[in-house]
Amino acid sequence: MPGGVISILVVNPNSSHAMTQGMEDAIKGIPLDESIKVYTYTAPPDSPASINDAEGIQISTDVVLKDLAQSGELEKYDGILVACYSVHPLVGHLAEQYKNGLSVTGIFEASILTATSLLPPATSGSGSHQSQWGIVTTGAFWEEHLGTGVREFLGQESGSKNAKFRGVASTGLSAGDFHHVSAQEVKVKLEEATRRLLGDGGVSCVVMGCAGMAGLEEIIRTTGISQYGTEAGSSVLVVDGVKAGILQLEQMVKSRRLFSMK
Incomplete structure (x- = not known):
């Protein structure tokens, strides 16, 4: 049972x-x-x-x-x-x-399955922007590492495009920095990376790509509101792996x- x-x-x-x-x-x-x-x-x-x-x-x-x-x-x-x-x-x-x-x-694998399950279904022929998810992470090394990892986990061939995955944006911090640098610096770096990921619209789910980011969801949420406006920004989901x-x-x-x- x-x-x-x-x-x-x-x-x-x-x-x-x-x-x-x-x-x-x-x-x-x-x-x-x-x-x-x-x-x-x-x-x-x-x-x-x-x-x-x-x-x-x-x-x-x-x-x-x-x-x-x-x-x-x-x-x-x-x-x-x-x-x-x-x-x-x-x-x-x-x-x-x-x-x-x-x-x-x-937490990487679990976040992919969670994020994709939270995206609204695509409506064929509607002409609307495909809803996407993406990852905010630490250093530049992780952009290629995680981007490739997402494609391989989903069974995609190298170089193929995933219409539901926006990509990876890095903060320039290390995992340890989230516990050792000033809260203000963490906030600024995380806001900058989140804005790059969100772009001008279409991202409905953001994954925190570092276990050290635990507890920082609110920074991403408020950045979403400032980027997309209150209604659209408030609906952005933030996933802790x-x-x-x-x-x-x-x-x-x-x-x-x-x-x-x-």
Whole structure:
């Protein structure tokens, strides 16, 4: 049966406890049923404090896989959420390793499915602008990395265009900066990136492309209002990948229980 307690582990693959705390604060804002139990894990100090490039992704993968294998920690949970906004190898490694009993996703993958599900359906022949979604992220490295990742996740060929995906706009900050630079600088950088993403219209959903952005939804919302006007701007949805991942894992675990042969 799909009922019963569901235990979810949110894996922060960097070694920043401040970032994990930010995720925990965001999770508290989700109206979860009492049967959903959420726990967090922070990578050991050998992992980067901020994952900013391909090297950081790989180091964090190696460190976390080794640490979790030694601890046997994952045997306690029904679902695992990899909380790094990237095409993170941990998602695939853990999904393959525990394919017979553990639901696994990442905040990147969960945000794509959530954003696309929130877009209004296209009306054929209406002549109206196709509603789109996009990502606001940290450094310039992520623009190509995430753009390519979205296409590959959706099964598109390289170089093909997705009419529903506006693209990726970077703030120039690192993930760690969201906890260490001034709130005013974060606000200015995030507003600038959001304005570039929104353009002159058509974006109805913005994804926060960094776990360190947890709690900054209001900056994006107010930027949407200033860019699109009160009515259109107020309707722009802002997706937190950690929250999206928790909700999606709840559904994945219940679906696995309901549709399995056991």
